[in-house]
Amino acid sequence: xxxxxxxxxxKMMAEQYYGVGLEYLNEARDENRHVVVVAxxxxxxxxxxxxxxxxxxxxxxxxxxxxxxxLLKRGMPRDEITSRxxxxxxxxxxxxxxxFIVVNYDNEEQEAADRILRYVHxx
Numbered sequence: 001x002x003x004x005x006x007x008x009x010x011k012m013m014a015e016q017y018y019g020v021g022l023e024y025l026n027e028a029r030d031e032n033r034h035v036v037v038v039a040x041x042x043x044x045x046x047x048x049x050x051x052x053x054x055x056x057x058x059x060x061x062x063x064x065x066x067x068x069x070x071l072l073k074r075g076m077p078r079d080e081i082t083s084r085x086x087x088x089x090x091x092x093x094x095x096x097x098x099x100f101i102v103v104n105y106d107n108e109e110q111e112a113a114d115r116i117l118r119y120v121h122x123x
Contacts, residue, residue, distance in 0.1 A: 008050060009043035025051065034120060041091040044098070055123045057116055058098035062105055064089070 010019030020037050028035045029051060039047060041058075048054045061067040064085060071081045095101055100119045104112040 009039055009046050011040060011043075020047065022050075029053075041094045041097075045094075055100065055120060056098040057119065058091075058095045058101045059104055059112065059116070060092060060095065060101065062103050066106065 006022055007019040008022050008025065010017055020039060020043065025035060025037075025047075037043075037047060044056050044058075048056055061070065067088065068081060068085065071084065072078075076084070100116075102112050102115050102119075
């Protein structure tokens with residue numbers, strides 16, 4: 001699918017490929033449906049390039065320290081946390097290029113989801 005151009009963006013994580021299918025996105029657009037895509041920052045920008053009507057929402061933790069603590073509680077090894085933080089810091093540097101930024105505070109997951117929904121429905 002990647003070679004045929006049917007995938008907008010893909011990444012390998014935990015030895016599995018994850019991607020965004022163009023056919024699905026085109027169908028959703030044609031049917032005027034909202035779609036939530038979890039993508040890297042570079043993938044989000046590719047999505048915006050292909051679908052200019054896309055609203056880019058950047059969901060982030062309150063701080064690097066909070067993210068580190070969350071990952072430790074999930075049992076992620078420290079070396080993987082270090083690698084993850086390097087990738088995330090790069091993404092955070094591009095957050096200002098997104099249409100909307102939502103900070104996901106501890107114990108306020110529903111409020112973060114509600115803010116995203118209010119933004120999407122206002123577009």
